[in-house]
Amino acid sequence: MKTSELNQVSEPVTTNPVTATAKPMPLNARTIGRLLVVLLLLLILLGTLPGATLDFLGERFQIFVTIFLGIFIEAVPFLLAGSIVSGTLEVFVDRESLTRFIPRRPVPAAFVGSMLGFAFPVCECGVVPVTRRLYQKGLPASVGIAFLLSAPVINPVVLASTYVAFGWGPVLIGRFAFTILIAFAAGLLFHFAPKEEIVLPSVDLAHGDDHVLPAGAAAGRQRLWQSLVVAGDDFMDMVRYLIIGSMLAAAMQTFVPQQTLLAFGSGPVTSVVAMMALGFVLSICSTVDAFLALSFVNTFTTGSILSFLVFGPMVDIKSALMFLGVFRRRVVVYLILLPLAMTFLITVFINLNLGW
Amino acid sequence: MSKKVIIQVGLLAGLGLFLFSRYANGSLSYYIHPRFNVLTLLTAAGLVVVAIAYGREYLLKGESHHEHQRDDYHDHDAHHHGHHHTHDHSHDLSWLGLALLAIPSILGFFVQPRPLGASALSNREVSVGTLSSVRAPEGSYFTTIATSGERNIMDWLYAFQNARDPGAFDGEEAHVIGFVYRDDRFDADTFMVSRFTVSCCVADAAPVGLIVRWPKTPELADDEWVEVTGPFEVGRFGDTTVPILVADSVVKTDPPAQPYLYQ
Numbered sequence: 001m002k003t004s005e006l007n008q009v010s011e012p013v014t015t016n017p018v019t020a021t022a023k024p025m026p027l028n029a030r031t032i033g034r035l036l037v038v039l040l041l042l043l044i045l046l047g048t049l050p051g052a053t054l055d056f057l058g059e060r061f062q063i064f065v066t067i068f069l070g071i072f073i074e075a076v077p078f079l080l081a082g083s084i085v086s087g088t089l090e091v092f093v094d095r096e097s098l099t100r101f102i103p104r105r106p107v108p109a110a111f112v113g114s115m116l117g118f119a120f121p122v123c124e125c126g127v128v129p130v131t132r133r134l135y136q137k138g139l140p141a142s143v144g145i146a147f148l149l150s151a152p153v154i155n156p157v158v159l160a161s162t163y164v165a166f167g168w169g170p171v172l173i174g175r176f177a178f179t180i181l182i183a184f185a186a187g188l189l190f191h192f193a194p195k196e197e198i199v200l201p202s203v204d205l206a207h208g209d210d211h212v213l214p215a216g217a218a219a220g221r222q223r224l225w226q227s228l229v230v231a232g233d234d235f236m237d238m239v240r241y242l243i244i245g246s247m248l249a250a251a252m253q254t255f256v257p258q259q260t261l262l263a264f265g266s267g268p269v270t271s272v273v274a275m276m277a278l279g280f281v282l283s284i285c286s287t288v289d290a291f292l293a294l295s296f297v298n299t300f301t302t303g304s305i306l307s308f309l310v311f312g313p314m315v316d317i318k319s320a321l322m323f324l325g326v327f328r329r330r331v332v333v334y335l336i337l338l339p340l341a342m343t344f345l346i347t348v349f350i351n352l353n354l355g356w
Numbered sequence: 357m358s359k360k361v362i363i364q365v366g367l368l369a370g371l372g373l374f375l376f377s378r379y380a381n382g383s384l385s386y387y388i389h390p391r392f393n394v395l396t397l398l399t400a401a402g403l404v405v406v407a408i409a410y411g412r413e414y415l416l417k418g419e420s421h422h423e424h425q426r427d428d429y430h431d432h433d434a435h436h437h438g439h440h441h442t443h444d445h446s447h448d449l450s451w452l453g454l455a456l457l458a459i460p461s462i463l464g465f466f467v468q469p470r471p472l473g474a475s476a477l478s479n480r481e482v483s484v485g486t487l488s489s490v491r492a493p494e495g496s497y498f499t500t501i502a503t504s505g506e507r508n509i510m511d512w513l514y515a516f517q518n519a520r521d522p523g524a525f526d527g528e529e530a531h532v533i534g535f536v537y538r539d540d541r542f543d544a545d546t547f548m549v550s551r552f553t554v555s556c557c558v559a560d561a562a563p564v565g566l567i568v569r570w571p572k573t574p575e576l577a578d579d580e581w582v583e584v585t586g587p588f589e590v591g592r593f594g595d596t597t598v599p600i601l602v603a604d605s606v607v608k609t610d611p612p613a614q615p616y617l618y619q
Contacts (some may be wrong), residue, residue, distance in 0.1 A: 033452065036452070059475040060475075061467075062467070062470050062475075063472060063475065063476045065463050065467045066386060066387065066469075066470060066471065066472055066476075066558055067472075067558050067559055068460075068463070069387050069460060069463065069464060070386075070387040070388060070557040070558035070559055071557060071558075071559045072460050073375065073378065073384070073387045073388055073396060073557070074387070074388050074392065074556060074557035074559070076371075076375070076399055077392075077395040077396060077398065077399040080399050080402050080403065080406075084402070225409050225412060225413065226413075228405060228406050228409035228410075229406075229409050229410060229413045231406055231409075232364075232368060232406040232407070232409060232410050235368075235403075235406065236364065236367075236368070236457060239457060240453055240456045240457065243456055243457070243459055243460060244456070247459075249559065250559075253559060282559055282560065283559065284556055284557070284559050284560050285556060285557075287556075291555040291556070291560075291619060292555060292556070292560045
């Protein structure tokens with residue numbers, strides 16, 4: 001891993017600045033090759049199993065396919081929408097006009113980042129290509145991270161759906177307050193690292209140039225087509241992570257019984273652990289997760305419901321995989337662990353001390 | 357190398373067509389809540405448009421691959437509207453990356469679409485009669501479905517929950533459709549007529565069901581769709597007291613076009 005990262009950094013130096021942004025994502029042929037080998041071994045294993053087990057696995061496979069396609073079909077419109085926003089940003093917005101609005105000092109910058117979702121209302125699938133494009137347009141790393149973590153919740157659509165599900169109360173207020181708090185804190189922490197250590201070389205603007213076309217009469221239609229091509233690039237890049245993530249989530253749902261998680265319902269700590277695990281595994285869209293959380297209200301503690309609604313949209317299987325298309329692997333680990341730790345502490349504190 | 361672009365165009369358009377085919381053959385409701393259908397259709401159209409933009413950019417203009425552009429970059433820059441270097445060439449995917457892109461379409465086309473059924477239920481928390489996995493909406497939602505014969509399984513469960521007294525429904529006639537589910541907890545003459553409720557996509561599917569008593573239960577096959585008619589009678593299931601549907605008739609039926617109940 002070390003060497004491949006080094007290669008990605010050193011190679012662009014020898015080529016021209018434009019191709020420097022052309023490095024493939026870390027999901028390279030070798031990774032996929034390994035996956036295929038594992039798949040092949042599984043298939044061979046299947047061949048040696050007795051008939052009854054095969055029937056069972058056949059049924060499980062059907063369920064797996066249905067759930068996988070369910071997650072994928074549900075998520076893919078939002079990814080395409082995010083890609084089109086990204087393509088539009090790429091072609092129509094230049095670097096100067098974007099960075100002009102972002103404060104330079106760390107605290108206001110991270111705060112603006114955690115509120116940026118109101119400007120770009122996207123859920124956790126759409127937010128990744130948009131964040132990547134904003135990075136290429138020169139957005140500071142800390143602002144992007146705050147945006148990435150908060151935008152799936154801090155936007156009008158999710159505000160509305162959470163209100164419909166829970167009404168005005170601790171869950172609604174807590175969800176929004178804690179999401180902003182955690183995204184802000186994570187963004188602030190990353191303010192102190194240089195951007196090239198956070199994002200992949202292909203995403204770092206330092207090597208790229210600004211791609212906005214010159215304004216002009218004939219350029220209008222050309223720009224529109226161009227934005228669609230960029231959207232297509234982004235879409236094909238990110239959809240691979242979405243596909244792998246959806247398959248993992250579907251596999252977890254197919255083979256891990258939910259009872260094992262739900263048995264922990266009422267403990268102040270165990271319920272939080274269970275609901276955070278559930279949020280991570282289920283990978284459902286942030287625009288509707290409030291309705292699902294509603295069904296756990298009777299059996300689970302309020303803190304754990306909050307942990308599901310705060311942590312799930314920030315990090316789940318499919319979004320964590322999509323992060324790999326933007327950030328260095330080490331940073332992806334932090335992007336999972338920081339929200340995890342903060343959500344856990346806050347919601348366990350609520351359960352133990354506030355009794356909501 | 358233009359082969360790769362052709363494949364990319366094909367994959368984008370193919371994914372769009374795949375999404376459209378799910379809508380056209382009605383199996384889209386096996387996967388997502390119908391209120392998202394319009395999003396799926398828009399996405400299908402959007403993917404086809406993006407595929408056209410791709411084809412227009414890389415095939416019609418005679419520029420087959422950016423590798424080519426990369427070499428000629430400086431020569432052509434002046435008279436090519438500058439569009440070759442207007443994006444980051446991140447579409448430079450490996451062949452295996454492309455194969456990954458085809459997975460949803462391949463699985464979709466070659467695996468017979470089937471909604472979740474009894475076999476998926478064994479892996480989930482089952483709410484029987486008392487209903488822990490569905491919470492009734494606030495207010496008097498229930499009054500909109502006043503006629504007992506029109507209530508579906510979820511409506512009944514809401515009613516049970518609102519009433520609190522399991523005996524309150526004795527003698528009321530029910531007429532519901534669902535699939536047959538049984539496990540160790542069921543006596544020989546009882547089964548659960550079940551449905552999945554979906555609020556977004558099948559990832560959040562939660563099973564609900566009514567306990568049915570029917571002497572010929574052993575003749576029913578698991579996962580079979582049935583129409584159950586009969587009155588409720590309060591009874592015991594495991595440790596709980598629940599309304600039990602004492603069936604007058606259990607008739608085999610075709611699965612409904614929309615297999616789930618949507619919240």
